[in-house]
Amino acid sequence: MxxxxxxxxxxxxxxxxxxxxxxxxxxxxxxxxxxxxxxxxxxxxxxxxxxxxxxxxxxxxxxxxxxxxxxxxxxxxxxxxxxxxxxxxxxxxxxxxxxxxxxxxxxxxxxxxxxxxxxxxxxxxxxxxVKRPPVNRHTSTTAGLTLDEVDALLAAADAQAGARAAAAGRTPTGQARYLAALRDRALLRLLADLGLRISEALDRDLGDLSNNAGHRTLRFVGKGGVHRERPLTPHSLQALDEYLAARAAAAGTTADRLSGPIFATTGAGGDGRLAEPNIFMTLRRLARIAGIASADRLSPHSLRHAFATGAREAGIALEDVQDAMGHADPRTTRRYDRDRHNLDRDPAFVLGARRASRRSGNQR
CATH class of the missing domain: 1.10.150.130 (Tyrosine recombinase, N-terminal domain)
Known part of the structure; x- marks a missing residue:
């Protein structure tokens, strides 16, 4: 630091x-x-x-x-x-x-x-x-999001940025509200696409953006003080580049000359670090606009859960999801996978299909 x-x-x-x-x-x-x-x-x-x-x-x-x-x-x-x-x-x-x-x-x-x-x-x-109260380490109380709900949330963030664009150049307040909308859109996309912890995103400075092996990346310190690097998706990069370009223009400079936190406040100076409570309020407000029933129970961690569930639904190996999320223990990753109790994923179906295939082959 x-x-x-x-x-x-x-x-x-x-x-x-x-x-x-x-x-x-x-x-x-x-x-x-x-x-x-x-x-x-x-x-x-x-x-x-x-x-x-x-x-x-x-x-x-x-x-x-x-x-x-x-x-x-x-x-x-x-x-x-x-x-x-x-x-x-x-x-x-x-x-x-x-x-x-x-x-x-x-x-x-x-x-x-x-x-x-x-x-x-x-x-x-x-x-x-003192005896500690027993805690179920295999489940989570974090309110979840389906992948369709994540899409709806991100669409609400897109719509907010679009709605505020027209008033951006009229008054300083309009400009600040537009920058906040671009910032919030970029942050929510980053949380959804990479499954980061909220602290891993908010603690980042512009110097943590880098390039590696043909990818634009984000370097950060994960849980346990482990230094990590993740590739930025085109979806996140588009929103991040638009936000930084608008922020630089408002400051009368260029994006490559900006300094300070990646996700900055829009008040006086416009370079303070965004606080976590602000994200809770923004997330829940956009979720209500998107018509998500659990809006008032959501947290940034809900997007991390959705990342894990979506990755496993897509067939990504548990160890790869574990590495992406920075978990030392695969059991922790499984807690985040809300689809793990889906009956369609029961190994019985796979074993039963293979048994039927063997029997069919033996009868021929």
Missing amino acids: DAAPLAARVTRIATLVAGLPALPPDDGSRYSPRRLTVSWLLEAESVHTEIAHARDLGAFLDWCNRERLDPLTARPTDLAQFKVWRGAGTGGTPAAASTVARALASISSWYTHLVANTDGGVTRNPVAA
């Missing part, structure tokens, strides 16, 4: 940690709990993980504050009580087992970091003795 973005990230995380309750004030030492919390968040493998860690730790420290509990001396029984409280959810809606398990994993990671770095200041990880 370049020095400027890293400095901005450190400042952002430090500000967040300074506002967390239940921890002692920063005493200025290198290994104070607050400074170690900053370093822990900086070590997150992605911005998405960092945000999840910060949210889970914040919820835990809020709970400690209400319980008048010092988190640095908490015992396993305290964490067991937090688990029950977190599972109860808010507004009378219980939290999913996966949500509670993720929260405990985040807090456990934080305690492990403190134990390793406080030289006896924190002596144990109380989460280690």
